[in-house]
Amino acid sequence: MTPSGLEQSTAFMAIWWVVAAMSVIAATLVVRLKDVLRAALALVGVFISVVVLFFMLNAELLAVAQLLIYGGAISILIIFAVLLTRDVHEGSPSNALQAPAILLSAGLLAVMTFVINNTDWKLLSEARLAPAAQERAAEVFANSTPWLAGLLMRQFVLPFEVASVLLLAAVIGALALLREQ
């Protein structure tokens, strides 16, 4: 069910492991680094590796959106906020909950890994589909953007419109919060 058989290649696997290692290391740096500005830059590293992951999952539109919105807008906003609050170099100390938090997140990770490995996933590559349906599915992933647009504009048109109201409310709310009294 792969559009090109690319997923089976060694290069795909090598790139996957490199990107996965990069994202996990960058995510660890976000929570471990003392300097908040450097933590923000590590966060940009996570965003960029997620862009590569989206490309590997045949989600071109999402990859570009991720690069523009996360890699561009959100990271700039966060870096501005870091610079506007004075304690950049005082670092990001942890509170007293460190030990229980490590336990809780390790437990959460254990539960999620257990579920991932013990669920009977209905995989596309193992599904018994008619040849025409298989061809259609390959077509969808080979060029996903027009199909995504069709789905977004037909089946999900109401949430799509509500999202614009949400963004407008967020803009007005942020302006109202930050206006000089």
Place this chain on the structure above:
Amino acid sequence: MVGLQHFLTLGSVIFAIGFYGAVTKRNLVVVLMCIELMFNAVNIVVVAMSRYLVPLAMQRAPDSAEAAVAQTLLTGQVFAVFVITVAAAEVALALGIVIAIYRTRRTADTNELKLMSR
């Protein structure tokens, strides 16, 4: 070979790291950064599921080659679109709140912000 489980495990690891940071960090901006980590982990998971799993509509009609059935393959990507939208709105508002708090109280430390405790 890299499969669905690999992507899901990667998403879980990043989610757990983000959760740990969001619960323990004392700097409000770092807490927000960790929440962004969690959003990204969820995005990886939903997009990977949309790439590797058979949607219900296709399970019910395995012989159908209709566009309406085939496009449900991308439902996970639609979810990711909405997550990105909500995350953008959230980060704009939350950073506004952080800056507003910082302006009035001169701190962004969660241990010193106790407006609601007695």
